[in-house]
């Protein structure tokens with residue numbers, strides 16, 4: 001009698017039942033290991049149930065719209081000869097002889113450190129073992145560490161994946177090299193930039209108030225130190241959402257240190273080797289340094305340093321008229337800086353519809369930004385305490401000295417030092433980790449999320 005594998009619904013976190021939203025395969029079909037069989041959906045999350053092994057789908061035991069719960073058998077698969085079958089301890093799949101074997105007796109209690117026996121219910125929520133918000137690596141456990149899901153990078157891509165996995169009852173380790181969790185978005189991206197934009201909007205409203213019949217006798221008086229202080233206060237106020245304490249409360253272990261894959265199912269962090277069943281790479285991106293002659297000779301700003309400015313620059317050069325360059329150029333112009341925005345293509349926001357970009361362009365010009373599009377032959381050099389910019393724009397030569405230069409000319413994915421080669425994850429230094437439309441990398445156990453694999457950066 002041929003052996004088949006029962007595929008069961010795994011732990012579904014806090015939900016009693018979830019709905020079958022998609023049937024992705026049909027009986028008789030040959031399927032690959034890890035191929036998704038069905039999609040489950042709740043109001044909070046969706047989840048695909050993968051095949052534990054390659055083989056032929058003998059039966060699909062669920063229907064579209066059916067509500068299922070943990071342990072429901074959804075499919076029978078006849079494994080291909082020579083395939084490994086489900087991995088040990090994988091509680092969602094059980095090897096059975098046809099007809100199906102009776103349910104096993106409840107197992108005797110296992111010693112605390114014994115691996116989970118096959119067929120035993122998985123833990124609903126992992127107990128945190130280490131939480132290191134700003135603590136160093138001496139807080140790491142000495143023993144080898146195993147987890148269902150290891151996530152590398154605690155920015156929006158990584159922590160969202162970690163939250164979801166923990167929510168679904170998986171044990172999760174989140175690895176972050178920076179003691180300040182939250183990634184670019186919280187620390188040097190969306191949050192601080194939106195705080196500056198809000199202050200800039202207030203300045204513009206005062207500037208324009210007279211048009212509406214509102215007299216503001218003193219006019220605009222920007223206190224840059226107060227603006228930056230407000231930004232830091234808001235950022236700190238929000239940071240508890242992305243804090244180690246919050247992750248700990250959700251059962252997620254946080255490891256502070258750079259993660260590097262060291263084997264097919266292992267990742268090293270701070271001298272410790274962690275073992276995972278699945279991993280998510282969410283290491284984000286950083287400001288790209290464009291090949292502009294002289295740029296490496298000057299102290300220019302990027303998103304990582306611009307939010308630490310203590311003085312409003314009287315003259316600011318901005319290289320790159322993408323969203324980051326435009327929003328910061330406009331904010332600083334509204335604060336009173338003389339801003340030169342340099343873009344190598346024609347117009348601004350090259351990825352957006354021209355109609356939309358033109359609206360932003362008109363606003364920038366209204367705010368006094370000098371826009372130098374089709375910038376060619378750009379060169380940068382030091383000039384006293386400032387920076388000299390030479391370029392050609394629309395057949396005119398420009399020679400400008402600015403106090404600060406912000407470079408916002410694209411993002412470069414953080415693929416270095418991750419040991420991606422050792423786990424067969426393909427990547428490109430410019431476009432990042434290669435993923436399919438389900439964010440799976442070329443290693444089926446490893447996924448990627450966020451800027452590391454985004455076509456939008």
Ligand SMILES: Cc1cc2nc3c(=O)[nH]c(=O)nc-3n(C[C@H](O)[C@H](O)[C@H](O)COP(=O)(O)OP(=O)(O)OC[C@H]3O[C@@H](n4cnc5c(N)ncnc54)[C@H](O)[C@@H]3O)c2cc1C
Nearest residue numbers: 153155156157177183184185189190258259283284450451
């Ligand atoms: C100025 C600015 C404004 C922005 N405004 C917006 C906005 O308004 N709206 C919006 O949607 N997006 C905005 N973005 C983009 C947004 O910040 C990013 O898309 C988002 O942060 C990407 O999240 P992520 O998790 O992929 O990466 P990141 O936020 O970059 O996080 C990656 C994390 O991985 C860590 N890491 C890297 N390598 C390792 C390693 N080997 N081991 C462990 N940890 C590692 C990093 O330290 C980092 O914490 C803005 C960006 C900038 C720069």
